[in-house]
Amino acid sequence: MASIAASPVRRARGMSAARRQDLFYGLLFASPFILGVLIFWIGPMLYSIFLVSQDWNLITAPKFAGFGNFERMFSDPLVSQSLKVTAYFTFVGVPLQLLTAFCLALMLNRPIRAQGIYRTIYYLPAITPAVASAVVWVQILNPDAGVLNAILRVFGVTPVKWLFDPVAVIPAFILMSLWFVGPQMIIFLAGLQGVPKELIEAAEIDGANTWQRFWSIVVPMVSPIIFFNLVVGIIGTFQVFTQSYVMTRGGPQDQTRFMALYIYQNGFELFRMGYAALLSWVIFVIVLFFTVIQFRLATNWVFYER
Amino acid sequence: MNLAQADSPSSQYGRQAGKNVLTPRRVRRAVGRGLVHILMILLGITFLMPLAWVLSTSLKYRAEVFVQPIQWIPSDPQFSNYLEVFRLVPFGNFIFNSFYVTIMGTVGAVLSSVTVAFALSRIRWPGRNIVFAVLMATLMLPGIVTLVPVFVMFSRIGWVGTFFPLWVPSWFGGAFYIFLIRQYMMTLPIELDEAARIDGASHFRVMWQVIIPLCGPAIASVAIFAFLAHYNDFIGPLIYISKNEMYTLPVGLLWIQGRYGNFWHLVMAASMMSIAPIIALFFVAQRYFVQGIQFTGLAGR
Numbered sequence: 001m002a003s004i005a006a007s008p009v010r011r012a013r014g015m016s017a018a019r020r021q022d023l024f025y026g027l028l029f030a031s032p033f034i035l036g037v038l039i040f041w042i043g044p045m046l047y048s049i050f051l052v053s054q055d056w057n058l059i060t061a062p063k064f065a066g067f068g069n070f071e072r073m074f075s076d077p078l079v080s081q082s083l084k085v086t087a088y089f090t091f092v093g094v095p096l097q098l099l100t101a102f103c104l105a106l107m108l109n110r111p112i113r114a115q116g117i118y119r120t121i122y123y124l125p126a127i128t129p130a131v132a133s134a135v136v137w138v139q140i141l142n143p144d145a146g147v148l149n150a151i152l153r154v155f156g157v158t159p160v161k162w163l164f165d166p167v168a169v170i171p172a173f174i175l176m177s178l179w180f181v182g183p184q185m186i187i188f189l190a191g192l193q194g195v196p197k198e199l200i201e202a203a204e205i206d207g208a209n210t211w212q213r214f215w216s217i218v219v220p221m222v223s224p225i226i227f228f229n230l231v232v233g234i235i236g237t238f239q240v241f242t243q244s245y246v247m248t249r250g251g252p253q254d255q256t257r258f259m260a261l262y263i264y265q266n267g268f269e270l271f272r273m274g275y276a277a278l279l280s281w282v283i284f285v286i287v288l289f290f291t292v293i294q295f296r297l298a299t300n301w302v303f304y305e306r
Numbered sequence: 307m308n309l310a311q312a313d314s315p316s317s318q319y320g321r322q323a324g325k326n327v328l329t330p331r332r333v334r335r336a337v338g339r340g341l342v343h344i345l346m347i348l349l350g351i352t353f354l355m356p357l358a359w360v361l362s363t364s365l366k367y368r369a370e371v372f373v374q375p376i377q378w379i380p381s382d383p384q385f386s387n388y389l390e391v392f393r394l395v396p397f398g399n400f401i402f403n404s405f406y407v408t409i410m411g412t413v414g415a416v417l418s419s420v421t422v423a424f425a426l427s428r429i430r431w432p433g434r435n436i437v438f439a440v441l442m443a444t445l446m447l448p449g450i451v452t453l454v455p456v457f458v459m460f461s462r463i464g465w466v467g468t469f470f471p472l473w474v475p476s477w478f479g480g481a482f483y484i485f486l487i488r489q490y491m492m493t494l495p496i497e498l499d500e501a502a503r504i505d506g507a508s509h510f511r512v513m514w515q516v517i518i519p520l521c522g523p524a525i526a527s528v529a530i531f532a533f534l535a536h537y538n539d540f541i542g543p544l545i546y547i548s549k550n551e552m553y554t555l556p557v558g559l560l561w562i563q564g565r566y567g568n569f570w571h572l573v574m575a576a577s578m579m580s581i582a583p584i585i586a587l588f589f590v591a592q593r594y595f596v597q598g599i600q601f602t603g604l605a606g607r
Contacts, residue, residue, distance in 0.1 A: 033438065
């Protein structure tokens with residue numbers, strides 16, 4: 001792009017007045033972001049590296065702790081616990097969310113009446129503010145008066161203690177998360193609508209049945225979207241905070257003490273700033289690791305058109 | 307295109323051949339369609355259940371809340387529950403604070419993101435690609451890593467306990483918003499800018515009078531995302547705000563739950579009031595919600 005504008009610039013030796021001017025305006029217009037990255041990303045990250053070696057409660061002067069925070073981390077049973085439950089919630093929850101969203105999108109991608117109304121209804125829970133949803137779900141999941149157990153009783157199923165049961169609490173969180181798959185559903189739907197009709201018709205003429213058309217055409221064509229939803233889902237779920245803070249505060253028996261919650265508690269309840277900074281780096285490295293892995297894997301099973 | 311449509315030519319033929327003949331195939335299709343609708347309606351009820359619960363509980367008597375089986379329609383709707391919330395806590399303040407932070411943050415996010423997106427798509431300058439690469443990197447980075455150091459920074463400059471940390475960072479552009487608008491701007495022909503530039507318009511005028519008017523859908527989507535992000539922000543006010551009357555709706559709601567947790571009807575009335583503005587926004591601007599999300603997904607390709 002900009003070939004006309006750029007050509008006189010390219011011909012000039014060194015930097016022409018026009019090019020200097022473009023550089024000036026480019027930097028000027030981009031300056032909010034450039035400053036933002038320095039102030040809110042690079043600066044804090046460098047400072048955070050320094051914090052890792054400090055023992056500091058925000059009030060008294062910071063003390064150099066060497067590898068003290070590392071030693072604490074490796075002997076802290078709650079770190080491995082929080083990693084475990086975060087991984088459980090992420091790697092069971094995200095695939096189930098994607099599966100739900102994909103099935104909903106497949107159903108909506110049919111020529112049915114009132115399609116727009118169904119789409120709106122399925123999407124609606126996703127826009128409710130996270131704290132409000134969490135507060136509402138505390139009641140829905142209540143063992144005695146909650147609506148979920150009321151429904152289970154109708155079907156003769158023994159009521160579950162959900163948020164009070166160490167075994168059922170993560171499944172309860174995952175179940176709840178399925179109500180909020182609206183955005184993923186919309187993204188899948190856009191992807192499904194982008195699958196060229198000609199491809200499916202051609203396969204049909206070649207004698208492919210519905211199942212074969214689905215697996216050989218539709219799934220490969222939307223695989224970049226599946227991949228996108230997977231990466232975004234994992235990045236987001238690894239940092240889950242609001243639900244556990246509002247609904248369980250990490251309990252019962254630390255089953256919902258997710259990484260982000262534990263970082264918050266160390267930083268802003270126990271005022272161990274250095275330790276919280278170190279734990280933030282752990283989550284940072286893990287999320288980055290999965291993002292890179294997924295981009296590597298993607299080259300094997302994701303089909304890109306171009 | 308989808309799988310169900312694949313056999314539409316033959317069904318059209320069938321319709322022409324005999325309008326009222328019930329062939330087994332047509333019966334099967336009609337039943338199939340009916341079953342799909344039933345399934346989708348059941349799913350719809352499932353998805354609406356939490357909202358129905360909020361509305362229903364918020365209008366109940368205290369005693370009625372715990373009645374089993376659940377009464378979905380309150381016997382005598384108690385609209386006074388909503389007034390009770392205002393009597394018990396400074397709920398009006400929560401609403402005002404939320405909107406203050408949301409509007410300041412959204413305006414800043416939109417203005418700054420448009421400007422940066424313009425620099426990354428309509429001006430050619432050395433270093434542009436580097437800045438864009440940094441932008442893509444920050445999209446991938448988990449934000450939690452900066453939680454503690456940014457708090458320390460704001461506490462150093464004395465902003466803890468003020469609203470500034472909740473909206474000032476938005477004036478530096480959000481990576482995702484910039485990306486979204488930039489992708490949209492890339493689709494506009496560069497000749498537009500060139501014609502205006504030849505006529506002597508500055509970059510600023512090109513942006514303001516040529517490009518921004520053409521970016522309506524992208525800007526609307528970003529405005530909605532930014533609105534939601536600020537309105538729903540929880541960890542921000544949780545960390546930075548400690549005075550009750552300075553709470554925004556999410557922390558205010560949490561406070562109500564903590565103090566009046568046994569009064570389910572009041573907690574739900576407060577929840578309903580914090581959800582209502584978002585639902586209203588959704589119905590007014592649904593197109594831009596959906597557009598923005600679709601755009602996100604396609605950007606991921």
